[in-house]
Amino acid sequence: MSESSRDAVLARIRQGLAAGPAPLPPRPDFAAPVHPPLSNADVVVAFAERFQQVGGEFYYCEDLAALATQLAAYRERQQVSAPYVWEPDLQAVLQVAGVEFRAGEADFVANADLSLTSCEALVARTGSVLVSAATASGRRLSIYPDQHLVLARPSQVVAEIGDALRVIQERYGAAPPSMVSLTSGPSRTADIEKTLVLGAHGPRRIALFLLEDEGEI
Template sequence: MSESSRDAVLARIRQGLAAGPAALPPRPDFTTPVHPPLNDPDPVVAFAESFQRVGGEFYYCESLAHLAAQLAGFRQRQQVGAPYVWEPAMQALLAEAGVAFRADEMEFIEQADLSLTSCEALVARAGSVLVSAATASGRRLSIYPDQHLVLARPSQVVAEIGDALQLMQRRYGAQLPSMVSLTTGPSRTADIEKTLVLGAHGPRRIALFLLEEE
């Protein structure tokens, strides 16, 4: 390095030191929300939009009769049999609505093309369905069948994932279920040659039937 270049570098260093340390960045406001407001003030509408955006099928049901008609239409379109349903409360509800279902586990591995379960919560922000192993559906009905149907109520919708996890803590305390899963759209992967494949690690279709409160 020539003498003139060395002097120029040292001059810039001295100039920088004379200016003092750089100002500290402003302190973040930890009270402000991390996320922007939901795209709709009604969390149920926001969930329906998010759920469909990630590939889910959303069906609003005004009554048990409407639920029965929606389920029958879905089965006819998909050409599938009666869903496996293992939760006693849901079995009673479907029996009241006149909806056929399979309560046993006979030929489950061979015939499990359709299941119907409840859920713990619905997350409006992500369009996710929070399921757990705490119900009689266990782990299998939300993971193994080719198509997964979920029956939920509007009161189960929360805004954020954190709200859903807090709900689980209040509901179960220290005895959390052995499996808690956030399902966001149908199972998918693009690991092989970036080709999108549905149903790689679970159901290739997820549909939610939102039944109005009684």
């Protein structure tokens, strides 16, 4: 290093030391919310918006007649057979609504193009559906079929993932389900050559039918 270069470097060092230590970064406000406000003050609306943003199909059903109409229209558009439904409470709702379904497991592996299940909660923040293995649907109906339908109520919508996990804790206590899954849109991956593939690890289509709160599912 030449003398002039050495002098210039030392001069910058002396100038930096004279200026004193660098200011500390601002102290985080640990009491402040981690997330920004939801897109809508109404958590149901916020969920519907986010659910569709992540690739889900949302259908609002004012009553059982609307549910029957929406389900029939969905099957017609997708050209799929009647859904597999294994939860007794859901079967009862569909029977009252006059909706066809398959209650047994005959030829399930070969013909499981459509399923319908309930859920534990709906998360407005992420547009996710929280399902578990605690229902009669088990693990298979939310994972194996090509298309997954969910029947839920507005009262099941919560704001954050933490709220949904508290629902599980309060519902099952010390004996939680063997599987709990947050489903955010259809199954998809782009691991191979950055090419998006739907249905890689689960249903390639998910649709939610939100039925107004009248009675129990």
